[in-house]
Amino acid sequence: MSPRIFITGATGYVGGQVAATMIAAHPELDVVALVRDQQQASKLKSVWPKISTVIGTLDDDEVLKKEAVKADVVLQTASSDHVPAVNSLLKGLGAGKGHFIHISGTGVLNDMSTGPGNPTEKIYDDVTDIAEIINLPAEALHRNVDDAVITGGLREKVPTAIVCPPTIYGVGEGPVKKRSMQVPFLTEAILKRGKGFTVGKGNNLRDYVHIKDLARAFVLLAEEALKPNGGAAAWGPEGYYFVESGEFSWKEVSEKVAQAASQEGKIATAEVEELSVEEALKFHPWAPVLWGGNCRSRASRLRALGWEPEGPSIWETIPNIVKFEIQALAL
Template structure:
């Protein structure tokens, strides 16, 4: 019998790419997607004809409960910060097949400005040796309280859960609706609108990165393991925490390259990079200190132990296509714009 995989967030960047990878690699899966309305359902069905869509949202308890009962694996990729969705699905799973639940988080949980904004940190968190520290962060760490609630709900109801925590995700996605990431697109948009590139102070702070398809492949590997007897070699529950990263970057280096590309394409008048204070950077974008000012350094030892390995080109090689995407979206092709 075909395995039923219930995915929230198929209309989003991560969930859409996961759906593409699953459809390519596992056409035998019975893919069930949560969508908000009939228009989204039509778009998703056109892309994945053999799939099933159910209309609802992350607060549709009864729908989520029923889909949880049906599923062999649930991938909750729609939100890292919604409490009710996980509880609804996990309670349903406990009354059904008792499958595996995979929740999206984010390495923003590691956001480190111990040495000040714009400065590097030497601390690297491994999802193996640093597991106790990672899973005991208090609510001042982004996503930490939701991660803990997912794990607790799984333990309470006897459902194996896993947290997948990606880093800076790059590349244009292939999903049916949203194909845009967050950090680099927001940064590129801010640079183009401002007319000049910038860093938060020195910009020497470090983040990990991963290509969107490599991230989706990690979900594929974990799902394959979940469908094996006793979850295969994968870890679940308190040990089920997975960072997914392939390399590191300094934000100053990324900004310098974005400025060069945007200037070359005529989207800004100069390739100069300006150092902004935290306050001035926040005026450009309210999330600037969080997105581009601190450090998030992790190592995905667990997913690599399952055989996952990144295969995409480095982040620098994808920046031109990401700049093109933002230029097209903003309508600034071949014309420097200063707002």
């Protein structure tokens, strides 16, 4: 029998790409996707005829447990913030034999201690700073779920890994949602406002990763999970994987977006203005976290396993992201 992979979020941006990359690399695997309804199931089957689907949500304890107990690997890409789903999946896995790979996000590192738009020094390396990373303050974004994964994995004796991406860029290849969050949200705000902007000076720093490089990281960990004793990967508290290919300041991103939007003739100038947090909040309710803080990670653990980002670079993709948003907004 082929190994069985259960994936949540396959209709999403990340999960769609993870499923696409996994199915292309391993057509021999049995991939089962959680979907909300028959319509989503049909959509997935239209592009991946071999995929199986199960109807349910992250709140369906029984469905999640039943699927997890049968799985060799569970890929939880639907949410970085859903504790009950993590608990259900770990309970199911605990009664079976599979590994758990869960998505978090470097919002957990968000640091505005120097003021919005200003850089900070601290860079978190997932090998040398692992003790600090898994003991970040309880109020940090996603931290309660990271903790549920780590403590739940130990309790249920399930090998766990947390994949913690930074800003993800690029248009996804999944069949439903293809759009990321931070750069598209900024692009939308700039197009609607008619001018580029930063929160404060915009010198705050964040890492980035291309959606396909992130998907390759999930596939690599799943491949390790399917080897005897979890292969060469770390599982449990040390199984914490940042995944980045470089670092930008939000000012650089805003400048490139404004440049591309003005070249498309959709805004009058490529200039970028500094906004206060209050002003930026008019363009998105999460503006300070999205574009005002620092999240600086280093993916040493994945690189030690042989993962290398392949790009394309974020700067190459920005004109396409701008075109995608112009089309989506029907501008």
